[in-house]
Amino acid sequence: MREFAVDRAGVKLAVRIDGADDPAAPTIVFAHALGTSMRIWDQTIADLPDGLRIVRFDLRGHGQSDAPDGPYAMGALVADAEAICDAAKMRDALFVGLSVGGMIGQGLAIKRLDLVRALVLSNTAAKIGNAQLWQDRIAIVKRDGMPALADAVLARWFSPAFLASPDVTPWREMLLATDPEGYTGVCAAIAGTDFYTPTSGLRLPTLGIAGSEDRATPPDLVRETVDLIPGSEFRLMRKTGHLPCVEHPSEYAAILTSFAEKTGHLR
Ligand SMILES: O=C(O)CC1=CCC(=O)O1
Secondary structure, three states: OEEEEEEEOOEEEEEEEEEOOOOOOOEEEEEOOOOOOHHHHHHHHHOOOOOOEEEEEOOOOOOOOOOOOOOOOHHHHHHHHHHHHHHOOOOOEEEEEEOHHHHHHHHHHHHOOOOEEEEEEEOOOOOOOOHHHHHHHHHHHHHHOOHHHHHHHHHHHOOHHHHOOHHHHHHHHHHHHOOHHHHHHHHHHHHOOOOHHHHHOOOOOEEEEEEOOOOOOOHHHHHHHHOOOOOOEEEEEOOOOOOHHHHOHHHHHHHHHHHHHHOOOOO
16 A cells, blocks of 8 residues: 655645556546545445555545645646546556546546546536535535534435444544535535536446435436446446445445456456
């Protein structure tokens, strides 16, 4: 395991590489959701087979990365991911993006197809929510801080069963620990993004993953986006919400493993 920071235009971005730390090894890159960090992948990565190079990072304003003053633009989040991939000397990766991470995956594939050979669009869409939803959220956090939003966000993240269990506690703490400037900065980036047209032009192996109880990006929304890319596949995970890598990591890892076999990232 190797942890380091990539400096992009003065913003330090936290990166971690697990598995084979060799640029020639087949690589999977993971990008997380708003209000979380690269730790959402811990359990999934533990269930992936050997031989992979696994790169993950914290979005600006999240986890161990710097939180510069917002608002942020989606172009900046995509450029951050691009700088990390270049620093890791990565090409032809399988990019797994969840929620805003999936928007970043779309943006990176549109901009740098040499970096991304296959895409997993998990619990995401070309456009998420509407301007009012994100403006309201930004206003609440700026006025009252992250605790004012926590219950509503957790209800969008998790199935009722998971929400009622003690397993929810670390994820609530992760949300509450997110820097309000970073959180609202990324909300603004999501508010300003509609990838419908450029994503329609993508031609690469793509897998969509949705959760049957996802209230943030419901299955039909995920499906609408992945159907923009000809030949894409779609998997619906049952009894899970917006973060299936947290609720059902083994099942999620098995889906990724089978897709990685098809795309030649596992032999
Ligand atoms: O916080 C939410 O509502 C879920 C979400 C939307 C974009 C993202 O990254 O998380």
